[in-house]
Amino acid sequence: MTQKVPQKFLAYDLGGTKVAVGVVTSKGKVLEEHREPVVIQQGKTAVIAQLAALGKRLLEEHPEIRAVGMASAGPLDPATGELLDPTNFASPKGHWGRTPIARLLGAKLRRKVHLENDAAAAILAEHWVGAAKGCDNAMILTLGTGLGTGIISNGELLRAGRGLHPEAGHLILREGDASAPCGCGNLGCAEAYLSGRNFSRRARVAFGKSDLSAKDLAELARKRDPRAVAAFDEYALLMATAIHNYAVIYAPELVVFTGSFAAASDLFLKATREHLKKMLARRRVGVDLLPKLVVSKLDNQAGLIGGAFVALRASK
Numbered sequence: 138m139t140q141k142v143p144q145k146f147l148a149y150d151l152g153g154t155k156v157a158v159g160v161v162t163s164k165g166k167v168l169e170e171h172r173e174p175v176v177i178q179q180g181k182t183a184v185i186a187q188l189a190a191l192g193k194r195l196l197e198e199h200p201e202i203r204a205v206g207m208a209s210a211g212p213l214d215p216a217t218g219e220l221l222d223p224t225n226f227a228s229p230k231g232h233w234g235r236t237p238i239a240r241l242l243g244a245k246l247r248r249k250v251h252l253e254n255d256a257a258a259a260i261l262a263e264h265w266v267g268a269a270k271g272c273d274n275a276m277i278l279t280l281g282t283g284l285g286t287g288i289i290s291n292g293e294l295l296r297a298g299r300g301l302h303p304e305a306g307h308l309i310l311r312e313g314d315a316s317a318p319c320g321c322g323n324l325g326c327a328e329a330y331l332s333g334r335n336f337s338r339r340a341r342v343a344f345g346k347s348d349l350s351a352k353d354l355a356e357l358a359r360k361r362d363p364r365a366v367a368a369f370d371e372y373a374l375l376m377a378t379a380i381h382n383y384a385v386i387y388a389p390e391l392v393v394f395t396g397s398f399a400a401a402s403d404l405f406l407k408a409t410r411e412h413l414k415k416m417l418a419r420r421r422v423g424v425d426l427l428p429k430l431v432v433s434k435l436d437n438q439a440g441l442i443g444g445a446f447v448a449l450r451a452s453k
């Protein structure tokens with residue numbers, strides 16, 4: 138009996154600093170991938186040309202590929218395939234404005250391109266082949282430059298009103314906290330404390346040192362440096378506060394951590410769990426709202442896998 142050969146998809150994961158492109162099967166396996174810095178400083182025409190050149194190279198090797206999925210930093214409209222002036226893509230060449238990237242790239246690749254928010258793509262990937270497989274109520278927190286959030290609720294990707302992506306990273310934890318300016322312009326957003334970049338920025342202020350990276354701080358905390366330990370303790374409490382708020386609204390059974398700062402999860406996950414247990418103590422009777430907290434095992438491939446999933450789903 139012949140086994141059905143899995144289909145292949147071209148997938149992109151586009152961020153403000155790096156782009157990944159790869160070939161992913163209909164089983165969610167990444168066959169090959171390539172990462173490079175994105176030429177964001179050269180403006181959008183150059184970036185789209187870069188994406189097209191990367192994709193064409195892989196399509197020459199895999200001409201049977203018919204559809205393309207792209208996970209991208211937002212805001213964006215997955216229904217129309219447009220980027221809606223992504224904040225992190227602005228450069229000296231100007232803002233992107235409303236950019237129909239799916240159509241522009243699709244014309245160059247001669248394939249249909251499907252667009253999705255990167256955090257949405259990441260939770261779709263986890264639900265498909267990762268930590269949230271078989272779990273129909275799950276949330277992902279991507280801890281990197283920002284705090285991305287994606288939610289599967291009752292088996293479906295959850296969108297906010299007007300087709301928007303739920304920007305739960307901008308839920309305000311401490312309004313008016315001048316120590317926590319957020320990229321969105323507000324003070325005290327969850328992202329202003331919990332993204333890897335903002336955690337290190339605040340810790341550098343506490344240390345009075347300008348050259349500490351998130352990695353340095355994690356090493357210091359592992360050596361039990363009291364200030365680094367205190368920084369991670371505060372982080373765990375704020376993380377638990379954010380997850381408490383997400384739990385009462387979205388009721389995830391599982392929260393998956395991913396992104397570069399998830400590598401420091403040994404320094405905050407245990408304490409986060411303890412704080413969360415206390416905060417949700419009264420919400421564990423009847424329906425237990427305490428979610429399981431786990432670290433993703435998809436490394437940094439969730440965006441690519443999620444992009445492929447979106448293309449697969451659309452081509453069915």
Ligand SMILES: [Zn+2]
Nearest residue numbers: 307319321326
């Ligand atoms: Zn914010």
